[in-house]
Amino acid sequence: xxxxxxxxxxxxxxxxxxxxxxxxxxxxxxxxxxxxxxxxxxxxxxxxxxxxxxxxxxxxxxxxxxxxxxxxxxxxxxxxxxxxxxxxxxxxxxxxxxxxxxxxxxxxxxxxxxxxxxxxxxxxxxxxxxxxxxxxxxxxxxxxxxxxxxxxxxxxxxxxxxxxxxxxxxxxxxxxxxxxxxxxxxxxxxxxxxxxxxxxxxxxxxxxxxxxxxxxxxxxxxxxxxxxxxxxxx
Amino acid sequence: xxxxxxxxxxxxxxxxxxxxxxxxxxxxxxxxxxxxxxxxxxxxxxxxxxxxxxxxxxxxxxxxxxxxxxxxxxxxxxxxxxxxxxxxxxxxxxxxxxxxxxxxxxxxxxxxxxxxxxxxxxxxxxxxxxxxxxxxxxxxxxxxxxxxxxxxxxxxxxxxxxxxxxxxxxxxxxxxxxxxxxxxxxxxxxxxxxxxxxxxxxxxxxxxxxxxxxxxxxxxxxxxxxxxxxxxxx
Numbered sequence: 001x002x003x004x005x006x007x008x009x010x011x012x013x014x015x016x017x018x019x020x021x022x023x024x025x026x027x028x029x030x031x032x033x034x035x036x037x038x039x040x041x042x043x044x045x046x047x048x049x050x051x052x053x054x055x056x057x058x059x060x061x062x063x064x065x066x067x068x069x070x071x072x073x074x075x076x077x078x079x080x081x082x083x084x085x086x087x088x089x090x091x092x093x094x095x096x097x098x099x100x101x102x103x104x105x106x107x108x109x110x111x112x113x114x115x116x117x118x119x120x121x122x123x124x125x126x127x128x129x130x131x132x133x134x135x136x137x138x139x140x141x142x143x144x145x146x147x148x149x150x151x152x153x154x155x156x157x158x159x160x161x162x163x164x165x166x167x168x169x170x171x172x173x174x175x176x177x178x179x180x181x182x183x184x185x186x187x188x189x190x191x192x193x194x195x196x197x198x199x200x201x202x203x204x205x206x207x208x209x210x211x212x213x214x215x216x217x218x219x220x221x222x223x224x225x226x227x228x229x230x231x232x233x234x
Numbered sequence: 235x236x237x238x239x240x241x242x243x244x245x246x247x248x249x250x251x252x253x254x255x256x257x258x259x260x261x262x263x264x265x266x267x268x269x270x271x272x273x274x275x276x277x278x279x280x281x282x283x284x285x286x287x288x289x290x291x292x293x294x295x296x297x298x299x300x301x302x303x304x305x306x307x308x309x310x311x312x313x314x315x316x317x318x319x320x321x322x323x324x325x326x327x328x329x330x331x332x333x334x335x336x337x338x339x340x341x342x343x344x345x346x347x348x349x350x351x352x353x354x355x356x357x358x359x360x361x362x363x364x365x366x367x368x369x370x371x372x373x374x375x376x377x378x379x380x381x382x383x384x385x386x387x388x389x390x391x392x393x394x395x396x397x398x399x400x401x402x403x404x405x406x407x408x409x410x411x412x413x414x415x416x417x418x419x420x421x422x423x424x425x426x427x428x429x430x431x432x433x434x435x436x437x438x439x440x441x442x443x444x445x446x447x448x449x450x451x452x453x454x455x456x457x458x459x460x461x462x463x464x465x466x467x468x
Contacts, residue, residue: 069303074345076352103348108387110307110344114337118310138391146383153380154340159371 010034011123011168012116013062014108017052018195019214020155020171023061023183024127027170030186035062036119038112042101043072043080048202052194059189067111077101079196085198087207097135097209099197105138109147109167117155124151125168131175145168176217180220184223199230206234244268244299245357246350248342251286252429253448254405257292258361261404264420268351270298272346273429276335277306277314282436286428293423298307301345308447311335312431319432321441331369333431341374343381343401350399351389359402360384365409378403410451419459425460431466440468 011033011166015021026139037057039050049065057064072080078098079085085099105128112124128139137143150166157163171179183190196204204211208228215234220223245267249255262269271291273284284300291298306314312332313319319333339362348359362373371377382401391397404412417424429448430438438445440463449468452459 027446039449065307067304067307069345070301071348072354073299073301074348077347100390101348102351103344103389106344106347106384107341110337110340111303113340114305114307114308114310117336118308138388139388140387140393142382142387145453146380150377152338153376154372157332159374165419181386208356 003032008032008034009123010119010121011125012119012121013037013125014112014127015039015053015057015064016127016209017049017054017056017193018047018127018168018196019168019183019193019217020038020127020129020179021053022056022190022193023186024125025062025227026172026183026186026188028123028125028168029060029062033123033125035060036115036121037062037064037188039066039116040108040111041066041068042104042107048199049194051194053104055192059192066117067115069111071101071104071107074102085208087205091210093187101134104136105136105143106147112166113151113155114131116122117157120157120163123163123166123168125170127171128169129171129174129176129179131173141172141231144172145156159187175220176213177220180217180221180223184221189226191228193227197225201230203230204234205229206231238464242266242268243357244355245359246268246270246272246355247359248347248361249273249287249298250361251290251293251427253286253360253417253427253451254361254363254413255287256290256357256422256424256427257413257420258405259290259296260417260420260422262357262359262402263294263296267357267359268353269294269359270350271296271298271451273298273300274342275300275302276302276338276341278301282433283428285436286426289426293426299349299392301349303341303345305335305338305341308336312397314431315417319442321432321439323443323446334370338374339377340369345401347385347389351391352401354391354397356398357402358405360364361405362403362411363405363408363413367408375403375406378406409454410447411454414451414455414457415451418455421462425462427461427463429461434463437462437464438468439463440465443444
């Protein structure tokens with residue numbers, strides 16, 4: 001008996017609308033996955049990145065599910081309304097920055113797990129990256145391994161139906177330049193992505209941590225970022 | 235040096251407004267915890283249980299935080315709008331019932347974890363119960379142990395600040411009758427709690443699985459349920 005067509009497996013792909021998640025979606029598609037993109041509207045100050053996610057999902061021909069969760073009720077992050085997003089570089093020794101959203105990836109993966117169960121998906125893809133990241137604890141390999149432990153026991157799919165759901169993190173150990181090179185190879189239109197923590201109208205600010213890391217990544221890859229910025233030559 | 239007053243520790247207590255979570259809140263208070271009650275409005279068909287949670291938190295003098303998350307966008311459960319809640323007993327051999335909400339406790343604990351971090355809480359209490367439960371996979375001890383593994387690595391508190399957050403599950407191995415006896419001893423006003431999956435106006439139906447388990451628990455404890463039911467002598 002020949003193995004079944006595993007490349008037709010259904011995957012839930014967390015899609016914020018940023019560079020990393022757009023690359024993650026392209027990676028899942030390049031492996032032949034039937035993708036459902038999941039965006040979580042968690043009280044971000046700006047809905048612009050959800051618009052980017054909508055455009056990316058449509059371009060990929062993927063089903064797009066948006067779940068709203070009011071993380072602003074928890075507070076504690078510049079990204080959900082507590083304090084201003086810094087526009088000066090954050091020194092590495094200063095630790096986890098105020099753009100950290102408490103338990104964000106735990107919440108995102110929980111919602112993706114629920115959707116995976118309902119959609120009979122066998123994989124959940126998340127574009128976390130432990131190299132050129134901002135020091136967030138929930139982007140590290142040990143976090144992903146621990147959450148896989150939850151996935152293995154938490155759902156009807158795994159507990160009663162013997163199905164297995166696997167977390168996929170294709171960007172985990174790539175530098176930002178390597179992520180961009182991979183995405184370009186896979187045809188990602190980075191002009192449609194938005195990584196900025198504090199966009200001005202619908203353009204990236206060019207000066208927050210996320211913009212700095214992104215722009216340095218394009219420079220390291222020997223490429224120019226096609227996304228619109230609010231400042232010329234950021 | 236004497237140890238600090240650990241009984242003054244802050245705790246996040248998940249409070250649905252049902253019998254189990256009300257007992258859990260009373261247990262946390264009986265250990266001297268400063269409690270923040272967290273209710274998650276997850277697209278339940280009925281908001282009556284949130285009203286019960288508000289009343290219980292107010293009576294306990296606890297801060298009450300409500301977070302909205304649209305689990306209805308995931309679907310797959312009678313409790314978020316897909317299909318009717320059954321009013322006949324569900325046979326144990328029929329497996330996990332359609333009132334199961336995909337990844338529900340994973341989502342609830344994720345949100346509680348984020349709030350614990352922001353509130354400097356050292357504990358998260360959840361009233362899961364693996365004895366007289368409805369066969370939900372995320373009420374089992376192995377689920378709690380796996381989620382503790384996530385807690386240990388997921389947050390700024392645990393990763394950078396060396397704080398420890400512990401999941402507390404005082405009801406895990408109690409029968410429903412034992413939970414009720416504990417709650418009565420701790421002064422829980424069960425007349426204010428609502429466990430029903432499908433209340434009629436603001437009264438419990440008396441015939442869904444949750445009502446059946448609850449009523450059997452009161453009978454086993456030799457007590458009468460003080461909560462209002464839509465049907466006389468359910």
